Structure formats: C-alpha cells, structure tokens
Amino acid sequence: MDSVSTSTSVVISGVSRGLGAALARRFAALGHPVAGCARDREALDRLRADLGEGHLITVTDVTDADAVERWAGETVRRLGAPALVVANAGYISPQAPVWETSPADFRTTVDVNVVGVYTLARAFLPRMATGGTFVAVSSGWGRNPRGRLAAYTASKFAVEGFTRAIAQEAEELLPGVTAVAVDPGGGVDTAMLATCLPDEHTEYPGPEAWAQVAADYLLHQVPKEPNGASLTVPGP
Structure with a gap:
C-alpha cells in the first residue's frame, strides 16, 4: 500500500491541542474521516466545530x-477500519533532576506516554485495515537521553522498544499491518515544548506548519518503510 486513500479513516489520540489538533485539522482538510480523542471537553468541542460533520x-x-x-x-462502527492510527497523546513535566521529580509526575509521564500507546495498540491493531499503519509518536529524547527530563526520556525509550515488539507481533499475526515509531523531528512549538524548554520553544515551527509536512509523510512515506522502523518527520 503506497498511501492511504482519502476515503479511509485516521485515528489520532491527544487531539485537544498541539500536534494532535493540527494533524486532525490537516487530515480532515485532505478528506479523511478523523477519529480523535483527548480529555479536554471544551477543546474537543471547538475542534469538533472546526472539523464539521x-x-x-x-x-x-x-x-x-x-x-x-x-x-x-x-x-470502526461509524468510520470503518482505520488505515492509520497515530498514538500521539503525551505528557512532559518541567526540567528537573530526577530526585526533584515527584512520584506523581513520573507516574503520569509513564501512564500517558507508555500506557497510552499500549491501550491504542491493544484496541486498534486487530481492528485495522489490511495495509494499515500504527504510528507511535516518539521523540529524539527517546533515542538520545536528555538529563533533567529523565521521566520523559524513559517513557519514550519504552515507546521505541514497545513499537518494535508489536511490529514483530503484527508481522506474525496481522499480515499487512505495520507499526513504527516516529519522532516529530527537530522540535515543534507546542505547550509541551514550552513546559520543558521555556526559553527556546518559540524558535521552532508551530504545529500547523509541521502538520502540513507530517500528514503527507505519514500518509505516503511511512507505509513504505520497514515494519518496526524508527523514523523522523522531515522538517517543514
């Protein structure tokens, strides 16, 4: 499968803001039915109004x-089997040495960033269309550790390993379905980046500019990549 048909649905977690919201708007503009989730009801109401029916x-x-x-x-009942699932929901806390990171912050980071990928993989992998791609949003800090962001680094290293493992399972048990980890690439000016890099985040492109490139990359390039690959979105 070289690309995702415009009639097929795209699933994205964490669509209330940042990368997820920008991707949802971009995929909808390209004609894809979007299934999105998050916890912020008011933000989701605004997104729902923007996307339309x-x-x-x-x-x-x-x-x-x-x-x-x-x-x-x-x-699946309302939009059909998805051809692309993007496990995007994420959490990061301000930079601090690990001994100043609260147990609550560490657990929230792991729960959202790792458990959140697991729950999407568990629910959607067996429901995906043949030729579909499961994308776990990773980070450059999931491949090169970052001091003072130990919890986030640990969570994204876990995402990388988890994705490679489920790629093996999909190859054996779900022929035609692949799983990859994707680093957004080079930094994107989101609220999450502002949390951990308060003095630098404005130096990076915004989510809308990033999504213009990322949506095309996820639709057309990622399905051609090897199962279990660790990939990076090209810069806008």
Whole structure:
C-alpha cells in the first residue's frame, strides 16, 4: 500500500491541542474521516466545530484501557477500519533532576506516554485495515537521553522498544499491518515544548506548519518503510 486513500479513516489520540489538533485539522482538510480523542471537553468541542460533520471526536482518557476499547469499537462502527492510527497523546513535566521529580509526575509521564500507546495498540491493531499503519509518536529524547527530563526520556525509550515488539507481533499475526515509531523531528512549538524548554520553544515551527509536512509523510512515506522502523518527520 503506497498511501492511504482519502476515503479511509485516521485515528489520532491527544487531539485537544498541539500536534494532535493540527494533524486532525490537516487530515480532515485532505478528506479523511478523523477519529480523535483527548480529555479536554471544551477543546474537543471547538475542534469538533472546526472539523464539521463526518468525524468522531470523543472525550476518552488513553490511560483507561476499557474506555479506549469502547472508542475503538465505536470508531470502526461509524468510520470503518482505520488505515492509520497515530498514538500521539503525551505528557512532559518541567526540567528537573530526577530526585526533584515527584512520584506523581513520573507516574503520569509513564501512564500517558507508555500506557497510552499500549491501550491504542491493544484496541486498534486487530481492528485495522489490511495495509494499515500504527504510528507511535516518539521523540529524539527517546533515542538520545536528555538529563533533567529523565521521566520523559524513559517513557519514550519504552515507546521505541514497545513499537518494535508489536511490529514483530503484527508481522506474525496481522499480515499487512505495520507499526513504527516516529519522532516529530527537530522540535515543534507546542505547550509541551514550552513546559520543558521555556526559553527556546518559540524558535521552532508551530504545529500547523509541521502538520502540513507530517500528514503527507505519514500518509505516503511511512507505509513504505520497514515494519518496526524508527523514523523522523522531515522538517517543514
């Protein structure tokens, strides 16, 4: 499969802001039905109004496996089997040495960034269209560690390993379905980046400019890459 047909649905977690919201708007503009989730009801209401009819934007917590399972079932019933699933929901805390990182912050980072990828993989991989691609959003800090961001680094290293493992499982048990980890590439000026790089985040392109390139890359280039690959979105 060289690309995703404009009639097929795209699933994205974490669509209330940042990369997820920008991707949802871009995929919808390209004619794809979008199934998106997040926890911020007001932000989702705004996104739903922007996208219009034909999409499924729901309040779902990616750390709740049962809720994600229900969302996946509803997605397939209403929009059909997705050809692209983007596990994008993420969390990062301000820079601090690990001994100043609270247990609550560490656990939230792991729950959202790792458990959130697991719940989407568990719910959507067996429901994906043949030729579909599961994308786990990773980070350059999931390949090269970053001091003072140990929790985030640990979570993204876990995402990389988890994705390679589920790629092997998909290759054996779900022929035609692939899983890859994708680093957004070079930094994007989002609220998350502002949290960890408060003095630098404005130096990077915004989510909308990034999504213009990223959507095309995810639709047309990623399906050609090897199963289990660690990839990077080209810069805008």
